[in-house]
Amino acid sequence: MTPRIDAHQHYWQIGDRAGYWPPPELNAIHRDFGPADIAPELDAARISGTVLVQSLPTENDTRFLLELAERTPTVCAVVGWVDMKAADAATKIAAFAAQPKARGLRPMLQDLPDDAWIDDPILDGAVAAMIDHDLRFDALVMPRHLDALYEFARRYPDLRIVVDHGAKPHIATKQVEPWLSAMTRLALLPNVHCKLSGLWTEAGDAADDDALRSRVRPYVRAVTELFGARRLMWGSDWPVLRLAPGSDGYGAWLAACEDDCTRFLGADAVSDVFGGNAYTFYRVGDTLRHA
Template sequence: MRIDAHHHFWQLTARVGHWPPASLGAIYRDFGPADFEPLLEQCGIDGTVLVQSLPDSKDTGFLLELAERHSFIRGVVGWADLKAPDAPQQINALARHPKLKALRPMLQDLADDNWIDDPALRPAITAMIENDLAFDALVVPRQLPGLLAFARRYPSLRIVIDHAAKPLVAIRQLEPWRTAMEDLAKLENVHCKLSGLWTEASQDTDIVAFEPYVETLFRLFGTHRLMWGSDWPVQRLATHFGDYAGWLAACENYCDRYARDEDKDAVFGGNACRFYRLEE
């Protein structure tokens, strides 16, 4: 089964004061299933993981309602206030929904790089582990040391790094991102998404600039802990490189170079199914 392990839906009326700004015309509108399903059919994608994009429980409720109505949405990554006094109760309630598979605090937007490495999170993370929920880590390179400490603290928590931690492709900076990712990849509970790289570059970035980052991901996480995602509709900001089908084709080409044929299905579906406990 081919899975897009990372995409979004949103309504602008719910995003007043939040990203994206009106200046990003390619994504400054509502996006929903009717926009996305033709792309899935065109590219032979069987199911998806729908990911939150607002730190708001109402947004998670909106996504779960969509998942109830659309069978192609196999799983939802939601949001909860993990440091709230009632976080375990929030998580227990969310976990009753069969398509709620993971939670994602929006770490990249937080000023405190070590927010995630805080013992105050223990009640929430314990509730996640007890409910067999995974953790999506939306981080940028400077936050990787904090994520490493967090991942070591909770070895039984399944963690996936979204968008490969958004390396600084635009300026071709590999370090300290590469070394930090090497440390994280040593932990078997840490996985990574092959997603979002094109939008970390600038319009004048040469396509070959992505090679050392992709090579690093395949070398560190292999084909058993790497999963493909589109990051649609955010991916629409990078159409100078290609569209949805173009990003998929590019990643298939990467697999041709860095993976054995028998392992490709894992990157494009099998790993996401196992990690998120998706029903086939």
Template sequence: MTPRIDAHQHYWRISERAGHWPPRELSPIYRDFGPGDLTPELEAGRIDGTVLVQSLPTVEDTRYLLDLADETGTVLAVVGWVDLKAAVAATRITAFAAHPKARALRPMLQDLADDAWIDDPALDGAVAAMTEHDLSFDALVMPRHLDSLYAFARRYPDLPIVIDHAAKPHIATDEREPWCSAMTRLAHLPNVHCKLSGLWTEAGPAADVEAVRARLHPYVRILADLFGPQRLMWGSDWPVLRLAAIRGDYGEWLSACEDDCERLFGAAAPPDVFGGNACRFYRIGV
């Protein structure tokens, strides 16, 4: 039976995030979040395990996540951080990859001043080390980064890449272009995958959950058409999900995505979207 996997969630200690996001005014997420907080949601959603994703661009944060993974059975894979342009990048990637649950790296591209940071041959050494150790790449990007991500994905066709949160389209204002055209180009590359995550927090205010779901339907359909049931994977983006204007409820988001995927792909496809694809991409169980 295919495991059910949440392909994108975070844990953090707020005391270690001074000067980093989230700010104090984001009260729904301005506190510590650990495995004990997420366990009831996983049990209610019948989720077997998760992919724990970095949220600070520090070696210390990645070390903290790996330590958590050692003691948390539901954490099946870790997406960490390394400065991919540092002179010692290859050495640090090798050290990261030595952990049994280390599976991918994620530079925080959305926070960098240079939107084209990723389109740079200076990454050759780091990517070579990643492919040597069977690591994947999580792309934390926004629509403005997609042209540079396309150049990066073409330069490294052997590197598995997943676009986090579908590149955060401007759903609240329903601006589908140039996001749709850029995602279409990326979807033509077989090494590029996409996460069905983070979309409720991009949807803006609405009267109720059904209104949010209706607002998201065109975007989910675009992603389904582009990536199909074999390159799309579900993630909660918990606890950031708590910022969604309408509710931010884990179970509601999961149910909405299950309904959409069954409608778009048929009943046979959801096991891949809700577990199988994440297992293959992150080598869970390998």
């Protein structure tokens, strides 16, 4: 039986985040979050494991995640951070890859002042090290980054890339373009995958889950049809999901995605999108077997 995997969630200690997001006014998430907080959600949803993704561009945060993963059986993979343009990037990447649950890296592209930061041959050495160590690349991008991401993905066809949160389309303003055209072109590259995650928090104010589902469904349909059953993976983006107005939370987002996945891809796709693809993409077989 294919294990159910949450392909995108976070843990953090708010005391380590001075000067970083989230600000205190986001009181739903401005506190510590750890394995005990999400455990009831995972149990209720029958989730076997999660992919723990960095949310600070610091090596200290990545060390914290790796150490936490080692003592948390439900964490089956860690996506960390390394300064990929540093002179010693390849050495740092090799050290990260040596950790048992290290599976990928994520520069925080959405926060960088240069939208084309990723479209730079200076990354050659870091990407070569990632490929050598069989690491994945999580792309935290917005629509304005997609042209540069396309050039990056085309330059490195051997690097397996996943677009986080469907590239955060402007759902609240119903601005489909240029997001849709850019994602359509990106999906033509076989090394690019996509996460069905983070969309409810892009949807703006909504009265309840039904309103959220209706508003987000066209974008869910787009990514399901573009990436299909084998290059799409579901993630909760917990605890950031707690910011979605009108949402009942983890289980409601999961149920909405399962319904829409069945609607647009068919029932046979559910096991892949909600576990199988993340299992393969992040190479979690060994970590789940030894949990």
